[in-house]
Amino acid sequence: MIKLKMNGVTVSVDEGSTILEAAQFMGFPIPTLCHMEGLSPYGACRLCVVEIGEGAKSKLVSSCTYRAEEGLTVRTSSARVVRARKMILELMVASCPQSKVIQDLASAYQVRQQRFRQEHETCILCGLCARMCSEQMMAHAIGFQGRGDHRALGTPFDMKSEKCRLCGGCMYVCPACQLRCTYTQPEQAICGGCANLSPPCLEKVQFDDMMCSMSPCVACEIKKD
Amino acid sequence: MNPDTILPIVEKYHNRRGSLISILEEIQSQFGYLPGDALQVVADKTGKSLVDIYGVATFYRAFRLKPRGKHLTSVCLGTACHVRGGPSIAREFEDQLGIKCRGETTPDNEFTLETVMCLGACALGPVVVVDGHYFPNVNTGQVGSIIKRTREGLDRVEIHEDKRVFPVEVSCPRCNHTLMDAAHLVDGHPSIRVTVSYGEEHGWLRLSSLYGSYTVEAGSEIPMGTLAHFFCPHCHAELLGASNCIACDAPMVPMVVRGGAIIQICSRRGCKSHMLDLETSTVA
Known part of the structure; x- marks a missing residue:
């Protein structure tokens, strides 16, 4: 067992567990978007930052990837941590404003303004769907492609994948695209996610050959018109 | 594409860890680009997932998934070229050739247009390089003549002036x-x-x-x-x-x-x- 100090409380956790797991065990809330039990930690969204160490040596680390150490001092909601999370949420609202999950988190953290150029992305590149696909569904049908601002998730060549069983696991875990396509049943939508009227698949050349398990879907409806 | 041409390349590396990039490099040197079928063969033979191979192939600039045109046109968008108007030159090339600066190729297979992040010739900026020929201090008005000269052949010698002729x-x-x-x-x-x-x-x-x-x-x-x-x-x-x-x-x-x-x-x-x-x- 490893003993560490979390928000002033001494905690003992199993060797090899992460700070996030320790905090969840103790009931200290840490927001995450890219972490899910049963999937490998990825550290992409950075929302789970916590402050470790003392005084001038303290630093911010992502708690989902940082293993608990003997004698570590952790603060899960210090002013510095909250400031960092607010900035991350502000950036996420700037890129993915239609996500209900992000909206709720931003609201909970009192993000009241968005000072960046407004985009309408449908993905925060958290990689949850790719990990879900390969680690839980054992399909390995989707993954990252491209780099920099062209980085995206999808199937190779954006074509229908033979490995995909259309389980929908990727959409189930996605924090950004949930309920994006309730076009024909707006009463089931919670947040107006369907207001995203330019689905990214519409711009693809191989639109008809693309992977999609959503039926009916807003993109196909637009394409028909 | 014949899978038999890919197999020896893949087998040569005995499925060693870290050999994927070498395999892709060899396939590209053979075809000039990475054909989709070839990636599928590599996936089948190495046991790696096609998704991961596609991820590597799209991550590195050195790999191309489409054949390249006859003339490779690179517009520099490094810092120095960027502040001197590189992006508007890139847009002008896009407009005149009708293709995007993302390594796209014109339908007649003549031009491939790409942007680069610094050619180390910042003093000449904005720089455009066509088939190894550097065009310094380019402005948007010169784009048409660069395309025209490339179509005519940049290596063409002036018969009446060149002493070697x-x-x-x-x-x-x-x-x-x-x-x-x-x-x-x-x-x-x-x-x-x-x-x-x-x-x-x-x-x-x-x-x-x-x-x-x-x-x-x-x-x-x-x-x-x-x-x-x-x-x-x-x-x-x-x-x-x-x-x-x-x-x-x-x-x-x-x-x-x-x-x-x-x-x-x-x-x-x-x-x-x-x-x-x-x-x-x-x-x-």
């Missing part, structure tokens, strides 16, 4: 009749007239008499890469040398140059291999 007079090595046709000019000089045949086709061919010029005129267009047989129009003997082309292994065509030399040109259409032999004055 000089006229020769040649005759048939068998009957010693001159092959020159003073009545018909090519490149402004009397042309060399021979008879050619390839496949079922027969016809005449006029070559430029300028040493260093590859201008030809033919009765019917000879497809690139075709091997042609050359004949003397006077004695009808085939002009056939003993040696083969060092570049493409096609038979060389000998002609006697006035003043004592033998010039040999490659008989393959499009091959520019030639040699001037000053030692021998007669054909063996």
Whole structure:
């Protein structure tokens, strides 16, 4: 067992567990978007930052990837941590404003303004769907492609994948695209996610050959018109 | 694409860890790009997932998933070129060629347009590089002329000004009749007239008499890469040398140059291999 100090409380956790797991065990809330039990930690969204160490040596680390150490001092909601999370949420609202999950988190953290150029992305590149696909569904049908601002998730060549069983696991875990396509049943939508009227698949050349398990879907409806 | 050409490349690495990039590099050096079928073969043979291989292939700039056009046009968008108007030059290229700066290729397969993140020639910025030719201090007004010059050929020499280009007079090595046709000019000089045949086709061919010029005129267009047989129009003997082309292994065509030399040109259409032999004055 490893003993560490979390928000002033001494905690003992199993060797090899992460700070996030320790905090969840103790009931200290840490927001995450890219972490899910049963999937490998990825550290992409950075929302789970916590402050470790003392005084001038303290630093911010992502708690989902940082293993608990003997004698570590952790603060899960210090002013510095909250400031960092607010900035991350502000950036996420700037890129993915239609996500209900992000909206709720931003609201909970009192993000009241968005000072960046407004985009309408449908993905925060958290990689949850790719990990879900390969680690839980054992399909390995989707993954990252491209780099920099062209980085995206999808199937190779954006074509229908033979490995995909259309389980929908990727959409189930996605924090950004949930309920994006309730076009024909707006009463089931919670947040107006369907207001995203330019689905990214519409711009693809191989639109008809693309992977999609959503039926009916807003993109196909637009394409028909 | 034939999977048999991919298999030896994949098997050579014995599925070692970290060999994926080497495999992809070798496939690309063979095809000039990474065909989708080839990636599938690599996935099947290495047991890696196609998704991961596609991720690697799209991550590195060195890999291309589409064939590249004849002329690679790189617009520099490094910091120095960027502040001096690189992006508007890139847009101008996009507009004039009708393709995007993401490594796209024009439908006629002539131009591939890409942006680069610094060519190390910041003092010349904004810089555009076409097939290794640097164009310094480019403005949007010059884009059209760069495209035009590339279409005409950037390596083309000015025949009238270049000292390396000089006229020769040649005759048939068998009957010693001159092959020159003073009545018909090519490149402004009397042309060399021979008879050619390839496949079922027969016809005449006029070559430029300028040493260093590859201008030809033919009765019917000879497809690139075709091997042609050359004949003397006077004695009808085939002009056939003993040696083969060092570049493409096609038979060389000998002609006697006035003043004592033998010039040999490659008989393959499009091959520019030639040699001037000053030692021998007669054909063996």
